Amino acid sequence: MPELPEVEVTRLSFVNQISGAKVLSARLGKPLRWSLGCPENDLVGRTVLDVRRRGKYLLLDLDEGLLLIHLGMSGSLIFAQQLSPDGAHDHFAMVTSRGTLRLHDPRRFGAVVHATHEDDPMARKLLGRLGVEPLSDSFVLPQFQARLKTRNTAIKQVLLAGDVVVGVGNIYASEALFLAGIRPTAKAAKLSGPRIAKLHAAIRDVLARAVATGGSTLRDFSSANGESGYFQLEAMVYAREGQACRVCGSAVKAIKQGQRSTFYCPSCQKR
DNA sequence: CACGGATCCTGATGGC
DNA sequence: TGCCATCAGGATCCGT
Numbered sequence A: 001m002p003e004l005p006e007v008e009v010t011r012l013s014f015v016n017q018i019s020g021a022k023v024l025s026a027r028l029g030k031p032l033r034w035s036l037g038c039p040e041n042d043l044v045g046r047t048v049l050d051v052r053r054r055g056k057y058l059l060l061d062l063d064e065g066l067l068l069i070h071l072g073m074s075g076s077l078i079f080a081q082q083l084s085p086d087g088a089h090d091h092f093a094m095v096t097s098r099g100t101l102r103l104h105d106p107r108r109f110g111a112v113v114h115a116t117h118e119d120d121p122m123a124r125k126l127l128g129r130l131g132v133e134p135l136s137d138s139f140v141l142p143q144f145q146a147r148l149k150t151r152n153t154a155i156k157q158v159l160l161a162g163d164v165v166v167g168v169g170n171i172y173a174s175e176a177l178f179l180a181g182i183r184p185t186a187k188a189a190k191l192s193g194p195r196i197a198k199l200h201a202a203i204r205d206v207l208a209r210a211v212a213t214g215g216s217t218l219r220d221f222s223s224a225n226g227e228s229g230y231f232q233l234e235a236m237v238y239a240r241e242g243q244a245c246r247v248c249g250s251a252v253k254a255i256k257q258g259q260r261s262t263f264y265c266p267s268c269q270k271r
Numbered sequence B: 001c002a003c004g005g006a007t008c009c010t011g012a013t014g015g016c
Numbered sequence C: 001t002g003c004c005a006t007c008a009g010g011a012t013c014c015g016t
Helices: A004-018 A121-127 A141-149 A155-161 A170-180 A193-212
Strands: A023-028 A034-036 A048-054 A057-062 A066-070 A076-080 A090-096 A099-104 A111-115 A253-257 A260-264
Touching: A004 A048, A004 A057, A004 A076, A004 A099, A004 A193, A066 A121, A111 A121, A141 A193, A155 A170, A170 A193, A170 A260
Parallel strands: A034 A111
Antiparallel strands: A023 A090, A048 A057, A057 A066, A066 A111, A076 A099, A090 A099, A253 A260
């Protein structure tokens, strides 16, 4: 569900409020993909120093240790002074001196994990293989090109895998490939330099615009303020099967790659 | 190391 | 209305 822009918008929506807050209590509901790894009580008394993002993970820096939060497919975070009682799908809640942070996640593919530091085994397992941050200065063309050269699989799948570049999920993968004019099934290793350059720019462009417009195209996305998602960025191809391409008018096609839906324009993305 | 597929879970939607 | 199948924004694990 949340891709990089949604996670980043969530982070921005509560980082300033929660920074400096002291944890008063914490509770876990049903098990998530990974659940804490320490008693809830160990969080009590900690101070939240900052909230960072790595890929689709949020990192809550505490005065001792940190919390890694992933929203999975269906997760969202709310941070507020006054919250209604926890509902059926609220599986983590942390009351602080500045408000309560709550994870709502029906499918429970999300995770809330405590790590003593960023190098501890669990943190390394979750963060260790992540690729480069697409909106950072370290996302540079030569390395991107070199990494793609080693992959004999479809470029869409490589983007989703997240070990080359992080944060591109199923929606933005289709969108970025459309912007770059690249067929999602093209073998990553066979893409020419100029086409990789276009893709590099397209990834940055689509993600940055989504962050700037407050987080996307997502139907039910809402930031941790509870502000609901707006449709400020129109999808060019995602979920538009059979509809006219916004550029050339051809019918948008849908295919499956690794059991995920992919959308593309057969005319604008010939190879 | 790289690849493809199965897998975790719940809710919404569409066909019959 | 009920029942069943399919699909959904993720990413890890396992066998090859």
